Every structure is written in structure tokens, then in C-alpha cells.
Amino acid sequence: MGGSSSNLILITLLVELGVAAAVASSLARSVAFKQLLLEPHRSKREQLKLLAMVCVPLMLGVWGRRREPNFLAADLSFEAGILIALVMGPSAAMIGAVALALPAILHREYLALPVNLLVAGIFGAAGRFLRADEIWSFSPLIDLSIYRWVRGKVKYPHVDRQMLLLVLIMAVQFGSSMLALFRPRRCFELYSRSWAVELAICACAPIVVGIPLKIWNAIRLDRKLEEQSRLLMEARFDALQRQINPHFLFNTLNSIASLIRSKPELARQMIVKLANILRVLLKDREAFVPFSEELAFTDDYLDIEVVRFGDKLRVVKEIAENTLDVVVPSMLLQPLIENSIKHGLEPRISGGTVTLRSRLEGDQLIVEVEDDGVGMEPGRVVTPPPGGLVRESSGIGMKNVRERMEVLYGDGAVVEVVSRPGRGTKVRLVMPQVADAGWERPVIVMR
Numbered sequence: 001m002g003g004s005s006s007n008l009i010l011i012t013l014l015v016e017l018g019v020a021a022a023v024a025s026s027l028a029r030s031v032a033f034k035q036l037l038l039e040p041h042r043s044k045r046e047q048l049k050l051l052a053m054v055c056v057p058l059m060l061g062v063w064g065r066r067r068e069p070n071f072l073a074a075d076l077s078f079e080a081g082i083l084i085a086l087v088m089g090p091s092a093a094m095i096g097a098v099a100l101a102l103p104a105i106l107h108r109e110y111l112a113l114p115v116n117l118l119v120a121g122i123f124g125a126a127g128r129f130l131r132a133d134e135i136w137s138f139s140p141l142i143d144l145s146i147y148r149w150v151r152g153k154v155k156y157p158h159v160d161r162q163m164l165l166l167v168l169i170m171a172v173q174f175g176s177s178m179l180a181l182f183r184p185r186r187c188f189e190l191y192s193r194s195w196a197v198e199l200a201i202c203a204c205a206p207i208v209v210g211i212p213l214k215i216w217n218a219i220r221l222d223r224k225l226e227e228q229s230r231l232l233m234e235a236r237f238d239a240l241q242r243q244i245n246p247h248f249l250f251n252t253l254n255s256i257a258s259l260i261r262s263k264p265e266l267a268r269q270m271i272v273k274l275a276n277i278l279r280v281l282l283k284d285r286e287a288f289v290p291f292s293e294e295l296a297f298t299d300d301y302l303d304i305e306v307v308r309f310g311d312k313l314r315v316v317k318e319i320a321e322n323t324l325d326v327v328v329p330s331m332l333l334q335p336l337i338e339n340s341i342k343h344g345l346e347p348r349i350s351g352g353t354v355t356l357r358s359r360l361e362g363d364q365l366i367v368e369v370e371d372d373g374v375g376m377e378p379g380r381v382v383t384p385p386p387g388g389l390v391r392e393s394s395g396i397g398m399k400n401v402r403e404r405m406e407v408l409y410g411d412g413a414v415v416e417v418v419s420r421p422g423r424g425t426k427v428r429l430v431m432p433q434v435a436d437a438g439w440e441r442p443v444i445v446m447r
Contacts, residue, residue, distance in 0.1 A: 006192060006194055006197045009190055009192055009197055009200075009201065010197065010200060012072050012073045012190060013073075013190070013200060013201065013204045015071075015073035016073040016076065016204060016208055017204070017207060017208060017211065018073075019061070019073050019074065019076060020076060020079065020208045020211045020212060021211050021212075021215070023057055023058070023076075023212070024211060024212035024215040024216065025215055026057075027053060027054065027057075027216075028215055028216060028218075028219055030053070032049075032053075033050070033053050034219055034223075036049060036050040036053070037050065037087075037216060037219070037220075038219065038220060038223050047088065047092055048095075050088065050092075051084065051088065051092050051095060051096055051099075054080065054083075054084060054096070055080070055084075055096050055099045055100060058076055058077060058080045058100060059099060059100055059102065059103055060074075061074035061075055061076060061077075062074070062075050062077055062100060062103040062104055063103040065188070066103065066104070066107045072190065075188060076208065077100040077101070077104070077112070077116060078115075078116075078119060078173065078176060078189065078205065079205060079208040079209050080096065080100060081093060081096060081097050081100065081116050081119040081120050081123070082119060082123045082169060082172075082205075082209050083209055083212055083213070084096040084120070085119075085120050085122075085123035085124040085126070085127050086123060086126070086127045086130070086135050086138075086209075086213075087135070087213075087216075089124060089127065090120065090121065090124025090125065090127070090128075091124075093120035093121075093123065093124045094117060094120050094121070094124070096120065097113070097116035097117045097119065097120040098113065098116070098117070100112075100116055101113040101116045104188060108185070108186075109185070109186055109187055109188055110186050111179065111183055111186040111187035112187060112188065115176060115179065115187055119172060119176075122168070122172060123168075123169075123172075126165060126168060129161065130161055130162075130165065131161075134161055134162055134165075135213070136213060136216075136217040136220060137162070137217065138162055138165060138166075138206075138209070138210055138213050139162070139210055139214075165206075166206050169205050169206040169209060170202040170203065170205060170206060171202075172205075173189075173201065173202045173205040174198070174202050176189045177189050177190065177191035177192075177198060177201055177202070178191070181193075249274075249278075252270070252274050252277075252301075252304060253274075255270065255304060255305075255307075256270050256271060256274070259307070266307050269303075269307060270304050270307055273300045273301075273303050273304045274300075274304065276300050277297070277300050277301060280297055288327040288328065288329060288330065288408075289327060289328065289330045290324065290325055290326070290327055290328075291323055291324055291325070291326050291327070291328050291358065291365075291367075292324040292325070294328055294330065294331075294332055294333055295317075295319065295324075295333070295356075297330075297331075297333075297334065298333045298334050298337060298356075301334050301337065301338070302315055302337065302354075305337075305341055309341075309345075309351055311351070312345070312350065312351025312352075313341065313345065313351050313352070313353075313354070314351075314352070314353040314354070315353070315354050315355075315356070316353055316354070316355040316356070317355075317356045318355065318356065318357040318358075319356065319357070319358050320358050320359045320360065322360055323358040323359065323360055323365060326360070326365050326433055328365065328367070328431065329404055329405065329408055332367070332401065332404075332429070333356070333367070333369065335398065335400055335401050336369040336398070336401060336427050337354060337356075337369060339369075339398050339427075340354050340369055340370075340371035340373065340425065340427075341354065341371075343373070343374075343376075343425075344371040344372075344373025344374060344375070344424060344425055345371055345373040346373075347373070347374050348373050348374055352371055352372045352373050352424070353371065353372050354369065354370070354371050355368075355369075355370045355371070356368070356369060357370070360433060363432065363433045364430055364431065364432060364433055365429075365430070365431050365432070365433045366428065366429070366430055367428075367429040367431075368426060368427065368428050368429070369426070369427045370424060370425070370426040370427070371424050371425055371426075372423065372424040373424050373425065374421070374422060374424075375419045375420050375421040375422055375423055375424055375425050376417075376419040376421065376425055398417070398427070401415065401429075402415045405429070405431065409431055409432060412431070412432050413429070413430060413431045413432070414428070414429070414430040414431075415427070415428075415429055416428040416429075416430070
């Protein structure tokens with residue numbers, strides 16, 4: 001652009017920054033783009049799809065620059081070649097170089113293809129030299145990069161590869177500008193005979209490359225934080241799940257021990273039931289199971305307790321048919337039933353009844369475990385805050401259920417304990433409904 005004024009070039013450079021930010025931000029809003037960008041091992045098809053997402057809008061920019069000569073900032077093919085080479089590798093950069101050169105070649109800018117391929121080759125090799133974190137943390141703020149390099153050079157003499165990348169981008173940009181100066185009709189690039197303006201052109205190139213990297217790196221960091229939160233939640237859930245097993249096993253073995261001499265046949269039946277329960281506990285399980293499966297699991301536990309208590313323990317089930325396919329946290333009912341029997345019915349000479357209820361109310365599943373035992377003292381009954389979890393409850397099992405509900409649902413679940421001394425206790429669980437058919441599984445999986 002030999003006849004362009006310095007002011008027009010400077011304005012074009014400012015617009016270039018805006019165009020780069022706009023394109024990068026638009027792509028970052030696409031869920032498909034984010035998934036492909038952050039995929040650690042992309043297939044060839046995924047690589048081509050990601051490449052197309054980046055190249056198509058930029059190819060339109062090259063075409064628009066030829067259609068509207070006053071909008072030169074639309075052509076970001078030089079910076080795009082560098083970006084693709086750094087993020088996607090040299091092979092993708094070569095394909096992108098050809099794609100970005102096509103609109104220019106159609107307008108007889110025949111040097112666009114070899115220049116693009118050269119840029120792809122240079123920065124494809126540079127990308128292999130750099131670590132992934134060095135690429136993603138590349139700063140578009142040249143002054144800070146220089147300051148960081150100078151400070152590090154004084155304190156700890158070393159080669160700063162990010163600084164080398166910055167200098168390499170500026171050097172290749174200068175070479176491209178000089179080529180456009182002598183072959184303006186065969187190769188497009190901003191150039192100026194003024195050294196100050198040419199310096200601005202060369203300094204703008206790493207900024208245009210750095211802006212998309214910064215925008216996309218924010219997505220990458222968000223995904224890392226989500227992954228760390230998921231792993232932390234999984235570890236916490238696993239710890240809570242493991243807490244139940246020895247607690248439950250200890251109580252069941254005590255029950256069997258009390259029957260071995262007096263009723264060996266019943267003790268044998270209880271051992272068989274316990275083996276069924278342990279088989280379920282020891283295999284790989286998901287954090288969520290259908291409610292029908294959870295009920296089947298509690299049947300073995302209740303059979304053990306019925307053998308232990310005899311006629312003193314009665315079980316009533318009021319289960320709505322449409323709740324059986326709803327998925328719930330695994331091992332949800334057993335701690336509540338154990339709590340009712342141990343703290344509600346066992347202290348009572350005449351025993352009592354444990355009632356299980358379930359129903360749907362809108363998009364929420366309501367599960368209740370109620371007993372007519374001794375109840376709890378007034379000071380131990382806690383009323384939950386509106387829309388939140390009860391923060392205290394009696395027994396390890398009850399505390400465990402509350403914590404797991406909090407981990408899995410957050411504020412979307414309620415654990416309510418209502419007790420009347422001498423008349424019994426009711427535990428009411430409210431949780432979001434998730435249907436079993438075609439349900440989207442939560443991220444937590446037990447291993």
C-alpha cells in the first residue's frame with residue numbers, strides 16, 4: 001500500500017486489534033469451538049473442523065479487503081498463520097496457509113501462497129520449540145514482556161523463549177512488509193517508508209497474535225478450574241461414600257454375632273444378605289442410580305434388620321410408580337433407615353414401623369423416611385433454611401446424607417428433619433428430578 005498515508009496505516013492497525021478481538025471472542029462463544037480447541041488429542045476430522053472454524057471468517061476478511069480497498073484491517077492472514085501454527089501445529093498451519101491464500105491468488109496476488117507457507121513453516125517449527133504453557137501465556141503487551149525479560153535476565157540469566165517468539169514475529173513481519181514494499185501487486189501487507197510507522201506495524205503483529213491467545217486461554221483456565229472442582233468433588237464424594245461402608249458393616253456384623261449361637265440359621269441368612277450387599281458395594285458404581293435400584297438395595301438391609309428385630313420391626317412402603325425411574329444418589333436410603341431403626345425404634349420396647357414414601361412434585365422428587373419411634377429431644381431438631389440444606393442432624397448416617405446431597409446438588413436440594421418426642425421422626429429429602437430414560441449422567445463416577 002505504497003500510496004497510503006501514515007495516519008491511515010495507524011488507524012488500520014487499531015482496527016486490526018479490534019477485528020482480532022471480535023473474531024476471537026465470537027469463536028470463543030461457540031461450544032463446539034471450545035470443545036475442539038481444548039481437546040488434547042484431536043482426530044484428523046476434528047482438526048480440520050477446528051481449522052475451518054478459524055479460517056473461514058478470515059478468508060472472508062481477505063476477500064473483503066480486496067472488495068473494499070479502504071478496509072485493509074480485514075486481512076489478518078499473516079497473524080492467523082502464526083496463530084494456527086502455534087495452537088494447532090505445522091500440518092494444520094500449512095493447510096490454513098493454502099486456504100487463506102486462495103482469495104488473494106484469485107486477485108493475482110501470487111506471492112501470498114509462498115509467504116503464507118513460509119510463515120506456517122517458521123512458526124510451526126517455533127511451536128515445537130515452545131512448551132504449551134509458554135504459548136498460551138504469551139502476552140500481547142510488549143512492554144510487559146520486555147520488562148519481564150530484562151528483570152529475569154538481570155536476576156537469573158537465561159533465554160526467554162517467549163521473548164524470542166515476540167522478536168521472531170516482529171522480524172518476520174518486517175520481512176513481509178519489505179516484500180510488499182517491492183512487490184505491492186503480488187503480495188499484500190502493511191508497510192511504510194517511515195521507520196516509526198514501520199515499527200508500529202511490526203509491534204502490532206505480536207499483539208494481534210496475543211489477543212486471541214489471551215481470550216482462548218481464559219477459556220482453557222476456566223475448563224481447568226472446572227476439572228479441578230470436579231476432581232475435588234469426586235474425591236470428597238468418594239470419601240463420604242467410603243465412610244458409609246465400614247459404619248454399615250460394623251452394625252450388621254454386630255447383629256449377626258448376636259444370632260450365631262441362638263439362631264444359626266437366621267445368622268446364615270443374614271450372612272447371605274450381607275454378601276449381596278457387599279457385592280453391590282465393592283463393584284464399580286456410579287454416583288447416581290435409579291430409585292428402583294436403590295429400593296432393591298435397601299430391601300436386603302431391611303431383611304437383615306427384620307430378622308434381627310422380628311415382629312417388632314414393620315416396614316411400610318408408599319412408593320409412587322412414576323418415581324422408580326428417577327435417578328438418586330446411591331446409598332441414599334440405607335443410612336436414613338438405619339438411623340430410624342437405631343435411634344428411633346431400638347430404644348422402644350415394642351419396636352415400631354418404618355415408612356418409606358416417594359412422590360413427584362413438579363420437577364422435584366420428594367423422598368421421606370418416617371418412624372414412629374422415640375423421636376428426638378427438642379434441642380436436636382433443626383429447621384432448615386428456606387430452599388437450603390439442614391446444617392445439623394443426629395448420627396453419622398444422617399450427617400453423611402446431608403453432606404452428599406450438598407456436594408451433588410448444592411442449594412438445589414433440601415434435607416428436612418421433623419421430630420416429635422415420643423411420637424417419631426420424619427426425614428424429608430427434596431432433590432431435582434432426573435429421568436432414567438436418556439438421562440445425562442452427572443460428572444462424578446465412583447471408581
